[in-house]
Amino acid sequence: MANGAVGIEEAAAAGRTRRRVVVVGGGFAGINAAQALSDLPVDVTLVDRKNYHTFQPLLYQVALAVLSPADIAQPIRSILRDHPNIEVLMDEAIGFDLEQKHVRLKAGTVLVYDYLILATGSTHSYFGHEEWATLAPGLKTVEDATEIRRRVLLAFELAERQMLEYGTHPPLKFVIVGGGPTGVELAGSISDIARLYMRNNFRHINTKEAKVLILEGSPHILGMYPDDLQQMARKQLEALGVELRTGAVVTDIQPGYVMVGQERIDAVVTLWAAGVQASPLGKLLGVETDKKGCVMVDGYLNPKGHPEIFVCGDLAHVEENGRLLPGVAQPAMQMGTYAAKRIGMLVGREAGSEGTATKPFHYFDKGDMATIGRKAAVAKIVWPFKAHWHGFMAWLAWLLVHIYFLIGFRNRLGVFRQWAWTYLTLQDGARLITGSQDLPGWQHNATDKN
Amino acid sequence: MANGAVGIEEAAAAGRTRRRVVVVGGGFAGINAAQALSDLPVDVTLVDRKNYHTFQPLLYQVALAVLSPADIAQPIRSILRDHPNIEVLMDEAIGFDLEQKHVRLKAGTVLVYDYLILATGSTHSYFGHEEWATLAPGLKTVEDATEIRRRVLLAFELAERQMLEYGTHPPLKFVIVGGGPTGVELAGSISDIARLYMRNNFRHINTKEAKVLILEGSPHILGMYPDDLQQMARKQLEALGVELRTGAVVTDIQPGYVMVGQERIDAVVTLWAAGVQASPLGKLLGVETDKKGCVMVDGYLNPKGHPEIFVCGDLAHVEENGRLLPGVAQPAMQMGTYAAKRIGMLVGREAGSEGTATKPFHYFDKGDMATIGRKAAVAKIVWPFKAHWHGFMAWLAWLLVHIYFLIGFRNRLGVFRQWAWTYLTLQDGARLITGSQDLPGWQHNATDKN
Numbered sequence: 001m002a003n004g005a006v007g008i009e010e011a012a013a014a015g016r017t018r019r020r021v022v023v024v025g026g027g028f029a030g031i032n033a034a035q036a037l038s039d040l041p042v043d044v045t046l047v048d049r050k051n052y053h054t055f056q057p058l059l060y061q062v063a064l065a066v067l068s069p070a071d072i073a074q075p076i077r078s079i080l081r082d083h084p085n086i087e088v089l090m091d092e093a094i095g096f097d098l099e100q101k102h103v104r105l106k107a108g109t110v111l112v113y114d115y116l117i118l119a120t121g122s123t124h125s126y127f128g129h130e131e132w133a134t135l136a137p138g139l140k141t142v143e144d145a146t147e148i149r150r151r152v153l154l155a156f157e158l159a160e161r162q163m164l165e166y167g168t169h170p171p172l173k174f175v176i177v178g179g180g181p182t183g184v185e186l187a188g189s190i191s192d193i194a195r196l197y198m199r200n201n202f203r204h205i206n207t208k209e210a211k212v213l214i215l216e217g218s219p220h221i222l223g224m225y226p227d228d229l230q231q232m233a234r235k236q237l238e239a240l241g242v243e244l245r246t247g248a249v250v251t252d253i254q255p256g257y258v259m260v261g262q263e264r265i266d267a268v269v270t271l272w273a274a275g276v277q278a279s280p281l282g283k284l285l286g287v288e289t290d291k292k293g294c295v296m297v298d299g300y301l302n303p304k305g306h307p308e309i310f311v312c313g314d315l316a317h318v319e320e321n322g323r324l325l326p327g328v329a330q331p332a333m334q335m336g337t338y339a340a341k342r343i344g345m346l347v348g349r350e351a352g353s354e355g356t357a358t359k360p361f362h363y364f365d366k367g368d369m370a371t372i373g374r375k376a377a378v379a380k381i382v383w384p385f386k387a388h389w390h391g392f393m394a395w396l397a398w399l400l401v402h403i404y405f406l407i408g409f410r411n412r413l414g415v416f417r418q419w420a421w422t423y424l425t426l427q428d429g430a431r432l433i434t435g436s437q438d439l440p441g442w443q444h445n446a447t448d449k450n
Numbered sequence: 451m452a453n454g455a456v457g458i459e460e461a462a463a464a465g466r467t468r469r470r471v472v473v474v475g476g477g478f479a480g481i482n483a484a485q486a487l488s489d490l491p492v493d494v495t496l497v498d499r500k501n502y503h504t505f506q507p508l509l510y511q512v513a514l515a516v517l518s519p520a521d522i523a524q525p526i527r528s529i530l531r532d533h534p535n536i537e538v539l540m541d542e543a544i545g546f547d548l549e550q551k552h553v554r555l556k557a558g559t560v561l562v563y564d565y566l567i568l569a570t571g572s573t574h575s576y577f578g579h580e581e582w583a584t585l586a587p588g589l590k591t592v593e594d595a596t597e598i599r600r601r602v603l604l605a606f607e608l609a610e611r612q613m614l615e616y617g618t619h620p621p622l623k624f625v626i627v628g629g630g631p632t633g634v635e636l637a638g639s640i641s642d643i644a645r646l647y648m649r650n651n652f653r654h655i656n657t658k659e660a661k662v663l664i665l666e667g668s669p670h671i672l673g674m675y676p677d678d679l680q681q682m683a684r685k686q687l688e689a690l691g692v693e694l695r696t697g698a699v700v701t702d703i704q705p706g707y708v709m710v711g712q713e714r715i716d717a718v719v720t721l722w723a724a725g726v727q728a729s730p731l732g733k734l735l736g737v738e739t740d741k742k743g744c745v746m747v748d749g750y751l752n753p754k755g756h757p758e759i760f761v762c763g764d765l766a767h768v769e770e771n772g773r774l775l776p777g778v779a780q781p782a783m784q785m786g787t788y789a790a791k792r793i794g795m796l797v798g799r800e801a802g803s804e805g806t807a808t809k810p811f812h813y814f815d816k817g818d819m820a821t822i823g824r825k826a827a828v829a830k831i832v833w834p835f836k837a838h839w840h841g842f843m844a845w846l847a848w849l850l851v852h853i854y855f856l857i858g859f860r861n862r863l864g865v866f867r868q869w870a871w872t873y874l875t876l877q878d879g880a881r882l883i884t885g886s887q888d889l890p891g892w893q894h895n896a897t898d899k900n
Contacts, residue, residue, distance in 0.1 A: 051607060051883045068518040070880035077651040078877060087653040089614065090607040090883070109615045143884060157501060157540040164539065165559045201527040203537040410871055410879065417867065421860050427528065429860060430520035433501045433540070434593060 018043050019347050022103050022113040024093045024281065026053050026076045028329045029119035029313030029336035031407070036340030038083035042347060045111055047103070049092045051075055054142060055406055057329055058415070060182060062145035064189035065153065065197075065431040066422055069142045071414050074407050093120070096285055098306060115308050115343045118281060118295070119336060122314040122327055125277035125292070132253040135440055136270040139182055146434060148271060152190060153433050155268040156198065156207060158442055163204035172210035175258050175267035177250050178274030179216030180223065181328075181370040184233060186271055187212045188373030191240040196374065197428040212242045213267075215260060217249040217274070222370060222378070224326055229378040232390035236376040250274070255441025268439065276327060282315050290317045299360030301339055307346070310339035320363055329405070331363050369398045374423070468493050469797050472553050472563040474543045474731065476503050476526045478779045479569035479763030479786035481857070486790030488533035492797060495561055497553070499542045501525055504592060505856055507779055508865070510632060512595035514639035515603065515647075515881040516872055519592045521864045524857050543570070546735055548756060565758050565793045568731060568745070569786060572764040572777055575727035575742070582703045585890050586720040589632055596884060598721060602640060603883050605718040606648065606657060608892055613654035622660035625708050625717035627700050628724030629666030630673065631778075631820040634683060636721055637662045638823030641690040646824065647878040662692045663717075665710060667699040667724070672820060672828070674776055679828040682840035686826040700724070705891025718889065726777060732765050740767045749810030751789055757796070760789035770813055779855070781813050819848045824873070 019042045023030050026048035037044045055072040062069055080086045089111075095104035096116075103111045124138035137147050155172060162169040174190050176183045194210035201207070214221065214237070221237075221244060222230050237244060245260075252259035257266045278293030287303035288296040294317035295303055301310045301318070313332035318325045325331040338361045345358045369379035377394035381387045389397060399419065406412045418429045469492045473480045476498035487494045505522040512519055530536045539561075545554040546566075553561045574588035587597050605622060612619040624640050626633045644660035651657070664671065664687070671687075671694060672680050687694060695710075702709035707716045728743030737753035738746040744767035745753055751760045751768070763782035768775045775781040788811045795808045819829035827844035831837045839847060849869065856862045868879045 049887070051603065051881070068520040068880075069882055069884070070518040073882050075651075075881045077648075078881070081650040084653075087614075088651075089611060090887075091611055107611055107615075109611065142882065146884075153501065161539060161541055161557055161559065164537075165557075198527075200531040201525075203534075410875075410877070413867070413871075414864070417863065421863075425860075427860070430518075431501070431525045431528070432519055432523050432592065434519070434596075437499070437540075 019114040019343075019350075020045070020112060021115045021117065021343060022047065022111050023117040023119065024048075024103065025119035025121060025279075025313070025315075026050065026088075027056070027119060027121050027313055028332035029121075029339075030117065031076070031079060032333045032336030033117045033119065033310075033312065033340045034080055034083070034086055034336075036337045037343065038080070038086055040085075040340070040344045040347065042085065042115075042343065044083075044086040045089055046076065046080065046086060047089045047091055047093055047105065047111070048076055049090070050141075051077070051090045052142075053079060053407065055411075056140070057402060058406075059139055059142070059145050060185045060189060062142065062430070063139055063148035063152075063186065064193060065149050065428045066189070067415060067418055068430045069146065071411055071418065072406070073142055074411060079407055093281060094284075098286065098309070101308070113308075115310070115346070117310045117312060117336070117339050117343075118285065118315060119312040119332070120279035120281045120315055121332075122276040122278050122292075124272060125275035126272070127275055129253070132272065135253045135255060136177060136258075136272040138272040139186070148186075149430075150433050150435050151269045151439060152193065153431055154437065154439055156194075156202065156205065156210075157433070158439060159205045159268075160202050169205065170256075170268060171266065172205070172207075173265075173267050174210065174212045175265060175270045176212065176214045177253075177258070177270065177272050179214045179218075179221030179244065179246065180273060181368075183214055183216070183271075183273035184222060184237065184370055184372055186273060187214050187237060187242045188240055188371065188376070191242055192374050193428065195241070196426045197422075197431075199426070212240075213265070214242060214244050215248040215250055215258070215265075216244070216246045219246050221246060224368065225370075225378060225380055226388060229380060229388050229390060233370070233372055233378045236372045236378075236390065239376075240373050257441070268442070276314070278315050282311070285309070285311075292317075300342060301335055301361055310335075310342065312336050312339050318361070318363070325363055326368070328368070330366060334363060335361060369394060369401065371395060371398050469564040469793075469800075470495070470562060471565045471567065471793060472497065472561050473567040473569065474498075474553065475569035475571060475729075475763070475765075476500065476538075477506070477569060477571050477763060478782035479571075479789075480567065481526070481529060482783045482786030483567045483569065483760075483762065483790045484530055484533070484536055484786075486787045487793065488530070488536055490535075490790070490794045490797065492535065492565075492793065494533075494536040495539060496526065496530065496536060497539045497541055497543055497555065497561070498526055499540070500591075501527065501540045502592075503529060503857065505861075506590070507852060508856075509589055509592070509595050510635040510639060512592065512880070513589055513598035513602075513636065514643060515599050515878045516639070517865060517868055518880045519596065521861055521868065522856070523592055524861060529857055543731055544734075548736065548759070551758070563758075565760070565796070567760045567762060567786070567789050567793075568735065568765060569762040569782070570729035570731045570765055571782075572726040572728050572742075574722060575725035576722070577725055579703070582722065585703045585705060586627060586708075586722040588722040589636070598636075599880075600883050600885055601719045601889055602643065603881060604887065604889055606644075606652065606655065606660075607883070608889060609655045609718075610652050619655065620706075620718060621716065622655070622657075623715075623717050624660065624662045625715060625720045626662065626664050627703075627708070627720065627722050629664045629668075629671030629694065629696065630723060631818075633664055633666070633721075633723035634672060634687065634820055634822055636723060637664050637687060637692045638690055638821065638826070641692055642824050643878065645691070646876045647872075647881075649876070662690075663715070664692060664694050665698040665700055665708070665715075666694070666696045669696050671696060675818065675820075675828060675830055676838060679830055679838050679840060683820070683822060683828045686822045686828075686840065689826075690823050707891070718892070726764070728765050732761070735759070735761075742767075750792060751785060751811055760785075760792065762786050762789050768811070768813070775813055776818070778818070780816060784813060785811060819844060819851065821845060821848050
C-alpha cells in the first residue's frame with residue numbers, strides 16, 4: 001500500500017492525473033474493494049443497481065420474518081460517505097468496451113476506467129426452467145425475501161380461512177428444493193415459525209402440523225461440509241421435524257405440487273435453493289467463462305490478457321487445491337480487498353516505485369457455518385483453531401460472527417436486540433404480509449368470486 | 451361490564467349460546483373494540499384484509515426512511531393471541547345482509563353475527579381524478595409508505611446521475627398537495643432528509659438545495675388547529691426552508707409537474723395529502739352516508755334502525771358541538787371501546803340484568819399534535835391541562851405520546867432506539883429503494899435504451 005501511495009505522489013508531482021477505478025457491484029467484494037481503495041490516490045466510482053448493500057447471510061431471517069430488510073441492508077452511500085475519493089452511482093452496467101476501457105450504464109452514462117473491478121455476483125439458476133421462478137422463488141435479494149415471507153405467512157392464513165369454512169385444509173407442506181446452507185436455513189426457520197412463533201395465534205389450524213421437506217438432488221445435504229457435520233445437520237434437522245430426501249431430483253414444478261420423477265409431492269409453498277448462475281455481466285465482458293457464466297481468472301483475479309480488470313466474488317471462477325472457492329461472503333470480501341491492494345501496487349509501479357511485487361490471491365479459509373433453526377448449527381472452524389462444532393456452541397459462534405461482520409453499528413445493535421427478543425419471548429419481529437394475497441395453486445372454493 | 455357477564459351466565463344456564471360479534475377492520479377502532487370485547491362472554495371474529503395493524507401516526511416516518519414497516523406494524527393475530535374468545539381472519543368483507551345478519555367475505559365465507567362493528571376507516575380521495583393516484587401517491591398503508599420512500603430517495607439518485615453526465619439536473623422540488631398534519635409531517639421530514647441525513651452522501655449534487663413546497667387549497671395549513679399554532683407551524687416550516695402556499699387549488703397533476711390554475715409548478719416528486727374518503731364498505735351497508743361516504747350514526751354509533759350495528763373510527767360520521775370528529779387515532783380508539791362496552795350492556799340486558807343503561811358516546815378530547823421535522827411540533831393540549839405548545843417541548847410531548855401508544859413492547863423499544871440513533875447521529879435508518887427504478891416524468895436522456 002505504501003508503495004502505491006508513494007508512487008502516485010511522484011506521479012502527481014510529474015503532472016499526471018489520478019487513476020480512475022470503476023467498481024461494478026456493491027456486494028461483499030465491491031464494498032470491501034471500495035473501502036480498501038479509499039486509502040489510495042485513485043478516484044473510485046462504485047456502481048450498483050440498488051442503493052443499498054445487502055448482508056446476504058442473514059437474508060433468510062428476513063424471509064422468515066425475524067428481521068426487517070433495513071436491519072440487514074445499508075445504503076451504499078452511507079457506508080462510503082466518509083471517503084471523498086469514492087462516488088456512488090445507482091445505475092446498471094449494461095456493456096463494456098475493453099479496448100476503450102469504458103463501462104456503459106443503462107441510463108446512458110459511459111464511465112471511463114483505468115482499472116475495473118467487476119463483482120456483480122450470482123443469481124438463481126432454474127436449470128433452463130425459467131417458468132419455475134414464479135412458482136418457487138429463490139433467495140438472493142430483499143425483494144425475494146419479502147416474497148418468500150409473504151408466501152409462507154399467507155399459507156397459514158389461507159389454511160385458517162379454509163378450516164373455518166370447511167373444517168379441513170390441504171396439508172401445510174413446505175417444500176424446499178436444494179439442501180445447501182440456504183435450503184437448510186430456510187427449512188429450520190420455517191419449522192421454528194410453525195412450532196414456536198405462531199403458537200396461540202390461530203384458533204382453527206394447528207401450526208405444529210406443518211411439514212417441511214428438503215429435496216436434494218445429490219446424495220448429501222450441505223455437500224461442502226465434512227461427513228460428520230453433514231450427519232449432525234441431518235440429526236438436528238430431523239429433531240426439528242424437517243424431512244430430508246437426498247438423491248431426489250426435481251423434474252417439474254407446478255402450482256401446488258412438485259414432481260420428483262413420476263412422484264407427485266404436494267406443496268403449499270415451494271422455495272428454490274438449488275442452483276445459482278453467474279450474473280450475466282460476466283459474459284458481457286467477452287472473456288472466457290465457465291459453464292455457470294463465471295469468469296475464468298488467473299491468480300491475480302485478472303481475465304486472460306487484462307491485468308487492468310479484476311473479477312471478484314461469486315462472479316469469479318477461482319480454484320484452490322483443485323477446488324472451486326465457495327460463493328459465500330468470506331472469499332468475496334478477500335478478493336475485493338486483494339484487487340484493491342493489487343491496484344495500489346500497479347499504480348505505484350506505474351509511477352516508478354520499486355519492490356512492488358505482490359503475491360497471487362490466496363483464500364484464507366476461516367471455516368464455514370450454517371444454522372439449523374433457533375438453537376443449532378454446524379460449524380467447520382479452520383481458524384483460529386481447527387474444530388467441527390455442532391448444536392448450541394456452533395449456533396453461538398454463528399451468532400457472534402454474523403453480528404461482528406454486519407456493516408454499521410446501528411444494524412449490529414438492531415439485529416442483536418431483535419435476536420435477543422426473539423430468543424427470549426419466542427416472538428418473531430416482522431411478520432408482515434405485503435403485496436398480493438394469493439398463492440399459486442391455492443385451492444379456492446367454488447363460490448370464490450375472484 | 452359486570453352486568454353483561456352476569457347476564458350471559460344466566461343465558462348459558464338457560465341453554466342459550468354465546469352471542470357472536472363480528473369486527474370488520476383491524477385499525478385503531480377495531481383493535482380497541484376487540485380488546486374490550488375480550489372480557490365479555492361473546493365470541494368475536496375480527497376480519498381484516500391485512501394480517502397486521504398499522505400504527506398510522508408514524509407511517510410518514512416509514513415513508514421518509516426513519517423507521518421500518520415492522521417497527522410500526524404488528525400482526526393482528528399476535529396482538530390478540532391471548533384472548534381465546536377472539537379469532538382473526540385475514541379476508542375482505544365484500545357485502546352485508548342486514549336482515550339475515552350476514553357478512554360476506556371475498557373468499558366465499560359467510561359470517562353470521564349478532565352484533566357487527568364496522569371500522570374499515572378511510573382512503574385517499576383524489577376528488578374524482580383517480581388518474582392522479584399513480585402520479586401523486588398518498589399515505590395510508592405500509593405499501594404507500596414504501597412507495598413514497600422509493601420516489602423521494604430515487605429523486606436524489608437520479609439527480610446525482612444526471613449531474614455526473616450533464617453537469618446539471620432539474621431542480622429537486624418536492625410538491626406536497628395538502629397542508630394538514632400529514633402534509634406538514636411529510637414536508638418537514640423531506641427537508642430533514644435533504645438538509646441533514648444525506649449530508650456527505652453525494653459528490654455531485656447539493657442535497658440542501660432541494661425545495662419542499664406545500665400547496666394547500668384552503669386559506670390555512672393545519673386547519674383544525676387554533677390560529678396561534680397555525681402561525682407557529684408556519685414559522686417552523688419556513689425555518690426548515692419549506693415553502694407554503696395557501697389558497698392554492700391544484701387543478702391538474704402530470705408527470706413532472708402540477709398545475710395550480712394556469713400556473714405550472716415543476717415537481718420531481720408529487721405527494722398527495724389532500725383528501726380522504728370513507729372506505730367503500732360504508733355504502734355497501736345500505737344505510738345513510740354523508741358525501742364522503744361516512745355512515746351517519748346516532749349517539750350510540752348505530753346507523754338508524756340498527757342497534758346491533760356499530761360504525762366506528764373514520765368511517766363514522768359523528769358530530770359533537772356541531773363539529774365533525776377528526777379522522778385520527780384517539781376518536782377511533784374511543785369509539786371502538788365504546789361499541790364493545792355497549793355490546794356488553796346489550797348482551798346483559800338481553801339476559802335480563804337490570805340497570806344497564808349506558809350513555810351515548812362522548813369523545814374525550816385530549817388534544818392534537820403534529821410534528822414539523824426533527825425538533826419541532828405543535829400541540830394543542832386539552833387534557834390533563836390546557837395549553838398550546840410549539841417547538842421543542844411540543845416535539846418531546848409528541849415523542850412520548852407516540853411511544854406510549856405504540857402497540858407492543860418490542861415496537862416501543864425499537865422505535866425508541868431508532869429515534870435516539872437518528873437524533874444523535876443524524877443518520878436515518880431505512881433508506882432502501884425497493885421496487886422499480888423509475889419516476890413518472892423523470893427526464894431521461896436521449897441515449898436511454900429503456
